[in-house]
Amino acid sequence: xxxxxxxxxxxxxxxxxxxxxxxxxxxxxxxxxxxxxxxxxxxxxxxxxxxxxxxxxxxxxxxxxxxxxxxxxxxxxxxxxxxxxxxxxxxxxxxxxxxxxxxxxxxxxxxxxxxxxxxxxxxxxxxxxxxxxxxxxxxxxxxxxxxxxxxxxxxxxxxxxxxxxxxxxxxxxxxxxxxxxxxxxxxxxxxxxxxxxxxxxxxxxxxxxxxxxxxxxxxxxxxxxxxxxxxxxxxxxxxxxxxxxxxxxxxxxxxxxxxxxxxxxxxxxxxxxxxxxxxxxxxxxxxxxxxxxxxxxxxxxxxxxxxxxxxxxxxxxxxxxxxxxxxxxxxxxxxxxxxxxxxxxxxxxxxxxxxxxxxxxxxxxxxxxxxxxxxxxxxxxxxxxxxxxxxxxxxxxxxxxxxxxxxxxxxxxxxxxxxxxxxxxxxxxxxxxxxxxxxxxxxxxxxxxxxxx
Amino acid sequence: xxxxxxxxxxxxxxxxxxxxxxxxxxxxxxxxxxxxxxxxxxxxxxxxxxxxxxxxxxxxxxxxxxxxxxxxxxxxxxxxxxxxxxxxxxxxxxxxxxxxxxxxxxxxxxxxxxxxxxxxxxxxxxxxxxxxxxxxxxxxxxxxxxxxxxxxxxxxxxxxxxxxxxxxxxxxxxxxxxxxxxxxxxxxxxxxxxxxxxxxxxxxxxxxxxxxxxxxxxxxxxxxxxxxxxxxxxxxxxxxxxxxxxxxxxxxxxxxxxxxxxxxxxxxxxxxxxxxxxxxxxxxxxxxxxxxxxxxxxxxxxxxxxxxxxxxxxxxxxxxxxxxxxxxxxxxxxxxxxxxxxxxxxxxxxxxxxxxxxxxxxxxxxxxxxxxxxxxxxxxxxxxxxxxxxxxxxxxxxxxxxxxxxxxxxxxxxxxxxxxxxxxxxxxxxxxxxxxxxxxxxxxxxxxxxxxx
Numbered sequence: 001x002x003x004x005x006x007x008x009x010x011x012x013x014x015x016x017x018x019x020x021x022x023x024x025x026x027x028x029x030x031x032x033x034x035x036x037x038x039x040x041x042x043x044x045x046x047x048x049x050x051x052x053x054x055x056x057x058x059x060x061x062x063x064x065x066x067x068x069x070x071x072x073x074x075x076x077x078x079x080x081x082x083x084x085x086x087x088x089x090x091x092x093x094x095x096x097x098x099x100x101x102x103x104x105x106x107x108x109x110x111x112x113x114x115x116x117x118x119x120x121x122x123x124x125x126x127x128x129x130x131x132x133x134x135x136x137x138x139x140x141x142x143x144x145x146x147x148x149x150x151x152x153x154x155x156x157x158x159x160x161x162x163x164x165x166x167x168x169x170x171x172x173x174x175x176x177x178x179x180x181x182x183x184x185x186x187x188x189x190x191x192x193x194x195x196x197x198x199x200x201x202x203x204x205x206x207x208x209x210x211x212x213x214x215x216x217x218x219x220x221x222x223x224x225x226x227x228x229x230x231x232x233x234x235x236x237x238x239x240x241x242x243x244x245x246x247x248x249x250x251x252x253x254x255x256x257x258x259x260x261x262x263x264x265x266x267x268x269x270x271x272x273x274x275x276x277x278x279x280x281x282x283x284x285x286x287x288x289x290x291x292x293x294x295x296x297x298x299x300x301x302x303x304x305x306x307x308x309x310x311x312x313x314x315x316x317x318x319x320x321x322x323x324x325x326x327x328x329x330x331x332x333x334x335x336x337x338x339x340x341x342x343x344x345x346x347x348x349x350x351x352x353x354x355x356x357x358x359x360x361x362x363x364x365x366x367x368x369x370x371x372x373x374x375x376x377x378x379x380x381x382x383x384x385x386x387x388x389x390x391x392x393x394x395x396x397x398x399x400x401x402x403x404x405x406x407x408x409x410x411x412x413x414x415x416x417x418x419x420x421x422x423x424x425x426x427x428x429x430x431x432x433x434x435x436x437x438x439x440x441x442x443x444x445x446x447x448x449x450x451x452x453x
Numbered sequence: 454x455x456x457x458x459x460x461x462x463x464x465x466x467x468x469x470x471x472x473x474x475x476x477x478x479x480x481x482x483x484x485x486x487x488x489x490x491x492x493x494x495x496x497x498x499x500x501x502x503x504x505x506x507x508x509x510x511x512x513x514x515x516x517x518x519x520x521x522x523x524x525x526x527x528x529x530x531x532x533x534x535x536x537x538x539x540x541x542x543x544x545x546x547x548x549x550x551x552x553x554x555x556x557x558x559x560x561x562x563x564x565x566x567x568x569x570x571x572x573x574x575x576x577x578x579x580x581x582x583x584x585x586x587x588x589x590x591x592x593x594x595x596x597x598x599x600x601x602x603x604x605x606x607x608x609x610x611x612x613x614x615x616x617x618x619x620x621x622x623x624x625x626x627x628x629x630x631x632x633x634x635x636x637x638x639x640x641x642x643x644x645x646x647x648x649x650x651x652x653x654x655x656x657x658x659x660x661x662x663x664x665x666x667x668x669x670x671x672x673x674x675x676x677x678x679x680x681x682x683x684x685x686x687x688x689x690x691x692x693x694x695x696x697x698x699x700x701x702x703x704x705x706x707x708x709x710x711x712x713x714x715x716x717x718x719x720x721x722x723x724x725x726x727x728x729x730x731x732x733x734x735x736x737x738x739x740x741x742x743x744x745x746x747x748x749x750x751x752x753x754x755x756x757x758x759x760x761x762x763x764x765x766x767x768x769x770x771x772x773x774x775x776x777x778x779x780x781x782x783x784x785x786x787x788x789x790x791x792x793x794x795x796x797x798x799x800x801x802x803x804x805x806x807x808x809x810x811x812x813x814x815x816x817x818x819x820x821x822x823x824x825x826x827x828x829x830x831x832x833x834x835x836x837x838x839x840x841x842x843x844x845x846x847x848x849x850x851x852x853x854x855x856x857x858x859x860x861x862x863x864x865x866x867x868x869x870x871x872x873x874x875x876x877x878x879x880x881x882x883x884x885x886x887x888x889x890x891x892x893x894x895x896x897x898x899x900x901x902x903x904x905x906x
Contacts, residue, residue: 218752310545
């Protein structure tokens with residue numbers, strides 16, 4: 001613990017070579033890789049493999065039923081094996097109008113770097129590699145064996161990861177896992193997140209007629225948009241309670257230990273509200289209640305579409321209407337089961353004209369706070385950031401953590417450069433260069449300490 | 454009554470010159486003129502004026518606050534003046550995928566001609582002109598004075614027509630009016646429509662936050678799409694009853710005479726249901742009840758939009774959401790009043806976060822069945838079509854009829870080539886060539902008989 005000559009040399013190497021890392025990040029951002037639209041995926045997988053080789057890793061592209069995975073590994077001094085999970089796919093850039101610079105062109109402004117995927121997750125991949133490169137350059141080799149699994153379907157719910165991990169337990173065998181992302185809060189405190197929520201993503205497709213009609217016949221012809229609006233309103237009440245029978249059956253409540261962590265957790269609610277221009281949170285939640293609300297699974301309308309959406313007027317009865325809903329799940333809820341319960345519920349409510357299309361999902365997962373890897377991350381975060389880190393028992397987002405926790409039986413730690421204004425999944429996604437440097441130093445420190453466990 | 458040598462000569466002229474008329478129609482269709490998107494409007498007004506000149510009319514383009522109007526006139530033998538109301542604007546072509554041929558390229562297939570606006574309303578304008586051209590060519594002059602007002606804003610609710618008609622009563626002075634459209638039913642019976650519904654078109658704009666957010670925060674951040682779905686559900690109940698206080702206050706019920714016409718009116722409900730691929734009408738309406746339902750004003754969701762609408766998944770909380778609603782109004786309802794009542798209602802229900810934007814509207818209007826112009830249209834329809842015409846007391850669609858009825862105090866008659874599969878306001882809009890010929894003959898006959906009144 002404390003700074004040694006070695007860690008100072010490593011930090012200094014990281015600082016000196018930061019422009020190289022950012023140049024590689026710019027190359028990676030310039031390669032679109034939108035999994036939900038199948039844009040640029042093969043090319044991006046090849047670029048990721050090439051970057052691994054540049055950093056001295058053995059890399060290979062593993063084709064599969066979905067987008068290819070990139071697997072890479074390198075030996076190291078200790079027998080301990082660290083596996084890093086990352087993804088090369090990004091969210092769609094839409095709405096394009098919202099961007100101040102082209103989404104697929106990394107752009108520097110005011111100490112930040114903008115681009116789609118720059119925080120989620122390309123910046124993290126490059127940061128991990130820059131950290132390991134510094135360790136290798138200073139010490140001649142890595143402190144431990146390191147494996148990488150970089151997938152291409154994270155933004156569409158990682159459909160291939162669970163089966164792949166299950167089928168490749170030996171290849172991926174490890175003693176600890178560094179998760180794809182992590183970051184700091186508004187105050188700049190690093191947060192270590194112990195778990196992620198699950199996800200069940202469905203699309204509701206309403207069909208009322210075989211074709212659109214002139215709205216002069218609206219007293220006779222059924223309207224798919226009305227049917228959809230009615231169906232949506234049966235899913236959740238105005239108190240945010242989800243009305244699907246059995247929805248909460250498997251939902252685990254926070255443990256006593258988790259509730260203590262929530263109570264101790266700093267939570268910058270005022271900053272968050274200001275950032276989104278709102279007066280209050282849903283249901284007026286505040287304080288510990290707002291923090292623990294992450295243990296309330298959600299039903300979020302992520303998209304709506306029907307009829308005429310252009311400027312001005314068009315008088316049409318839409319024959320079809322569509323809603324996308326993502327359910328964020330808490331530990332022990334099963335995404336397929338949730339979609340099935342929704343399907344049954346809508347049918348029982350008489351909405352036979354609405355198809356429930358399951359687009360993907362994953363289960364929640366949590367690592368205990370007393371796992372040695374977590375303790376290393378907390379300790380080194382104090383060192384690097386000079387701040388007391390924040391422990392987040394469960395975060396609102398999702399990822400294929402469950403496969404790693406369940407199949408590889410590894411503790412999982414988060415670290416990284418995200419911050420509350422990263423605008424992930426939204427226009428003007430960005431990272432702060434200074435935070436990129438800190439995250440890279442933190443990653444180097446975690447690997448060093450992990451090698452000694 | 455009955456066919457005279459003259460009418461046979463006129464009919465024969467129409468048949469011989471049908472290709473000329475269709476070529477002019479193809480030219481007009483090739484010129485996009487989407488009022489709601491401000492596409493091609495000036496060019497189309499100029500083309501319409503040029504076509505009037507080719508047909509021997511004095512035409513001029515009248516600029517105004519909105520899209521220009523085209524006014525044209527020609528003298529004739531009798532002192533009676535007939536005014537034709539038409540429009541050169543069309544509905545947006547979207548969804549483009551739904552078209553089997555390019556929307557702005559008139560295309561012949563199976564005795565039909567396809568294109569955006571070909572039925573609504575460019576075909577009718579050319580048919581009127583072809584009919585008058587035949588009368589002029591056979592008799593050396595028109596039977597009566599004919600005026601045309603061709604506007605560019607019908608598809609956006611004719612915002613400029615009421616004020617224009619009021620300010621130009623002398624210019625537009627007439628004894629009868631031929632409305633922009635008309636047609637036949639599934640069985641090929643011509644229908645004469647006595648009135649049109651009004652329209653109040655609003656857009657609901659929900660705003661929940663200053664920007665979109667990652668849906669991992671859905672337990673805390675408000676969702677505009679949910680707010681919109683909830684607001685929509687307060688507007689109408691599942692029995693199609695509109696819940697806005699005072700909505701029905703001014704709605705006139707059908708008169709005894711109108712109810713008799715509804716009872717006598719053939720109504721091809723089975724054909725209509727088959728055409729739209731539905732098992733039953735809204736509320737299971739059938740028979741006279743279904744016919745009279747046109748006197749029930751409607752609230753139609755014409756468009757919905759929020760968040761991510763592309764393929765696959767995106768996990769976003771939409772900061773904004775939008776719904777377009779057109780209310781079809783019955784006689785005596787006021788469109789501005791309806792929008793205001795909706796605004797007040799949503800505010801009272803706590804939806805301060807939803808803006809009600811009024812996009813336009815018009816009042817309903819009806820001509821009595823015993824007006825001589827109506828009787829002429831019925832008589833000549835029997836002659837031309839060899840069928841008993843159908844009298845429709847009120848049709849579901851809308852138009853600026855009220856301005857003509859109120860300000861010019863003229864009876865208004867419909868005739869034309871539309872048919873139930875014209876797909877107006879939808880992809881593959883089309884006309885049947887044989888019906889174009891019949892409609893042109895009918896128009897010629899109406900003008901001839903009207904001149905003798």
